[in-house]
């Protein structure tokens with residue numbers, strides 16, 4: 001990584017929002033292209049954090065604070081990008097939730113965070129979300145990807161129904177659906193018409209990128 | 214103080230406490246305050262030992278847990294408020310924790326006691342691979358494989374995947390109510406045909422929301438163990454408070470538990486020590502638990518038998534049991550499944566570690582991560598009961614030595630996770646006897662453990 005980006009990378013690792021935004025403003029004023037902030041600094045930094053988290057060298061809170069800094073930076077940079085007509089830095093828009101009746105959110109949160117730090121615009125609807133609410137949100141934000149987490153058998157029918165309703169909805173014809181969580185397998189995903197499955201958060205990012213490409 | 218009065222107090226605080234967003238609670242209260250307590254109390258665990266003898270360290274973990282709970286409180290997701298107790302209130306309420314309780318009735322009653330690490334009184338053996346998904350046709354035979362074991366004293370059923378007419382179960386629907394009825398009725402049926410109708414039921418497992426538990430509460434006995442999972446980390450919602458309210462109004466025994474996730478908001482070993490202690494205290498004083506549980510889970514392996522989690526639970530049980538009467542329960546979650554030696558070695562290591570740290574009850578073994586359809590059988594719960602009996606008389610040094618030995622036998626399997634065979638291949642499902650292969654494996658591992666000095 002170029003030396004000029006090291007200070008920005010540190011603010012992401014340390015979770016310092018104010019310093020991160022200030023550093024971005026400084027770099028932009030110095031002529032750095034907004035897209036380069038992401039491709040040359042933020043993405044590689046987050047990649048390292050993601051790797052470290054997947055082997056538990058760092059823990060969830062460190063990833064959460066990094067995501068906070070990146071979200072704040074995105075807010076500063078996005079209007080500039082829109083104006084300048086530079087390439088979109090977002091990999092796609094994703095809606096994520098744990099399915100109806102299910103309160104387990106730790107795995108879902110990890111997937112949500114890893115998707116955020118890897119460039120997706122993520123709408124996290126939390127836990128215990130009905131098929132209807134998921135579809136309404138997907139329409140509202142014009143989602144490219146719907147991510148469903150489910151850990152318990154008695155909630156699995158609702159995951160299946162969400163997929164059925166989404167596939168029958170012409171407004172969501174282009175949206176892909178990715179599923180995961182304990183009882184879900186590759187086989188379950190294909191039997192139930194989901195577009196993709198992954199068994200951990202890193203895999204979810206990879207699969208998500210592949211699906212929206 | 215009467216539990217109903219305490220319940221009103223909890224409800225009142227959930228309606229009047231500080232307003233906060235869930236995200237702020239997770240980050241500013243749990244993540245940040247946990248690390249502050251780690252620093253303030255100098256919780257700096259190092260080493261390879263599974264058992265901890267430094268009472269000064271244990272006392273610091275205990276004090277840090279109390280101060281953490283006083284700082285964070287418990288977040289009510291439904292009211293968006295924090296249920297807070299001061300440190301002085303927490304310390305007073307801890308003194309009200311019961312020293313003993315009876316679970317089950319008549320000849321099947323078991324006296325559960327508040328233990329200390331070197332207590333020779335027994336740990337209750339609640340045998341059952343709680344909530345493992347189980348096809349309906351094997352639901353009763355599998356339950357019987359546990360209940361028929363003389364050393365299994367209480368039982369927690371698997372997750373029945375269909376109700377008896379073949380319909381798939383859906384939470385928050387009439388099917389949850391019907392499934393909950395069937396869980397209680399089938400448990401009573403299985404226990405009565407085995408002549409153990411007094412045995413305590415830990416349930417309702419299938420009551421994913423509150424409705425299953427509320428609908429069947431008249432079928433549950435006061436001596437049953439009412440299972441109530443609070444939300445990690447230190448959160449609650451009304452479905453959970455509803456279950457607690459019903460248990461309290463019935464004058465029955467609440468068994469709340471928390472499932473901290475290693476590497477999650479509490480961070481690594483040191484943070485988990487403080488957070489798990491705070492959670493178990495919360496289960497006692499706020500969720501009014503007779504016995505309070507924990508199901509710590511590794512986020513990539515989905516088990517509790519890796520080194521760090523066994524160290525964490527041993528230290529927390531020792532800290533709690535040497536500082537209070539609170540009766541604790543561990544759900545042991547293993548990587549191995551039936552017909553693997555891995556599972557048996559894990560049972561030996563984890564059971565000794567918890568027993569020699571002062572735990573009051575063991576739940577499990579939850580075989581093959583608890584998430585693999587059909588992967589559990591009664592034989593592993595027999596071993597759990599036998600190991601408890603053999604472990605209570607060991608010195609701490611000998612216990613440590615055997616845990617290390619057993620751990621070395623399975624550590625390499627934790628990543629490959631040998632799920633073994635499902636119940637219907639591990640047992641003859643008509644005679645409810647382990648297959649010759651499984652029986653022999655069990656005897657071989659037992660003999661091996663005897664040769665290490667475990668008096669099985």
Ligand code: B12
Nearest residue numbers: 103104105106107149152153180181200201344442472583
């Ligand atoms: C923690 C936990 C709880 C906590 C949850 C706290 C929280 N904030 O989430 C609490 C205590 C609340 C809880 C309650 C219950 N639980 Co629970 N719980 C667990 C436990 C121990 C760990 C789950 C976990 O967080 N794992 C760690 C995370 C990181 O893993 P993960 O969620 O699988 O996610 C990873 C992958 O699956 C994947 N992934 C996840 N989501 C997605 C989504 C997408 C799109 C993709 C691509 C990938 C992906 O990536 C993640 C990161 O690597 C599991 C047991 C286990 N071994 O898994 C039981 C388990 C899931 N629970 C179970 C049960 C039965 C319950 C209860 C009904 C118990 C009861 N009777 O009260 C209640 C139900 C409450 C409810 N309405 O949901 C059963 C489910 C059985 C089944 N298959 O039906 C399990 C399997 C344990 C068991 N055998 O008892 N539980």
